[in-house]
Amino acid sequence: MALIENTGIDRDKLLAALTAWPGLARAQCTLINHTENATFRLDLPDGSKKILRVHRPGYNSELAITSELTWAKALRTDMAVQTPIAIAGNNGHLLQSAHVSGAYAPQFMVLFEFEEGNEPQENENLSAAFVELGRLAATAHNHVQQWQMPERFERMRWTASSILDPNGLWGDWRKAPGMTEQFRSTFDQLDALLRQRLAEFGQGQDRYGLIHADMRLANLLVDGRHIKLIDFDDCGFCWYMYDFAAAISFIEDSPEIPALKAAWLRGYRKERTLADADEAEMDTFVMLRRMALTAWIGSHSETPFAQSLAGDFVRRGAKLAQDYLLRFGAA
Structure with missing residues (x-):
């Protein structure tokens, strides 16, 4: 073979x-x-x-x-x-x-x-790319709001349980490489707080529906003035603001995130209004996505990409979790 x-x-x-x-x-x-x-x-x-x-x-x-x-x-x-x-x-x-x-x-x-084009690179000025990511997300969300979905339609449901439970869609974050007892305590607190806030936020049809769920730079192709959105393999039912969290996958601790978030929001608001409550909860979805990625790295350890991230992903995630817990309080 x-x-x-x-x-x-x-x-x-x-x-x-x-x-x-x-x-x-x-x-x-x-x-x-x-x-x-x-x-x-x-x-x-x-x-x-x-x-x-x-x-x-x-x-x-x-x-x-x-x-x-x-x-x-x-x-x-x-x-x-x-x-x-x-x-x-x-x-x-x-x-x-x-x-x-x-x-x-x-x-x-x-x-x-085959689609011509190149993925935007992290060392470039990404403001324009994130404006486009926000615009595309809003366009997709608008479409879902008015689209007549086929009667036989099946996609995964991204929820607190399907991401955070031990049998989550992407695996168990508790089994991620580098998950020491000290880090586990921090992640347990984060898990509890995310579940609490998401339960309070709810899944109203204005904030939860079919989304791309992996709308990040790696899934954009820029071909001159044309922007192409690829790889719908993870699309499913989730909170709309999770699309922003996906956009900053793996770079959540970059100092550029506030500027990229502002650019994404500018693009989003070109196509769709956004309630203050939804914007206020965006950091919750960033941490929910980070937990999903933490589980993914553990359950996909055979892939070179997961192996390249495994070294300090939990340690860096614990720092993000501590910052979030300080801002939003323990559950």
Whole structure:
């Protein structure tokens, strides 16, 4: 077996699975990202490119993936948001599956048109990028408010319980690498306070609905004057302001965050009004997202990206938690 680096996917089986789509038999396959799923660039003999996403076994169901693709297409059609364009296979379906690894069940796969563009970099002036992130978030939230969702529509629900419980969607934050007894005490206090504040904040339809849930720089492609929003794999039902928390994933302790938050809010308010109560609770969603990421790093320790973050992520998160607890008080 010729396994592709750290993915558990057999290269020969993957290349054989490409026959599910027309014209891919001679494609060259290059791994470009491996976090939740494995994403590949396919280079074709005529010089064109495609993007193939191979789904992590057991993460999203067939209906959930189809629902994701449905919403991304609706955003493109209804709101002119540039989202990934999925390509149907020989059988006419967007979602394909094949045994490409040692997993018991076949893995789902989706083929996308290749999108030109570059991800904004953290060492750049990010103000304009965060204005655009805020504008895109507001546009998506407006769409959800008026969109007639299909009767059969399934996406995960991001709640205090589904993020903070030991069997959370992304794993158990208590098992994160570096979670010492001292840090555990701080995180336990944060866990309790987040649950309390979120219960009081509630899930009214004006503040909780379908969101992208991973709308960060890594999922923006800038192509000249065109901004493209990609990777809807984590989209689900959550508080709207969680989209800001996702925007600052992994850089929550940067000194630039106040300025980036202000830029995001400027962009958001170009498209949608924001209640004072929602803005006041944004730091709660930042910490909720940080807890989700802490759990993710522990449960995805086989991925190079999680390994690169694991060293001091809990220590840095504990400092953020202490600051939050001082500002908002113990539960």
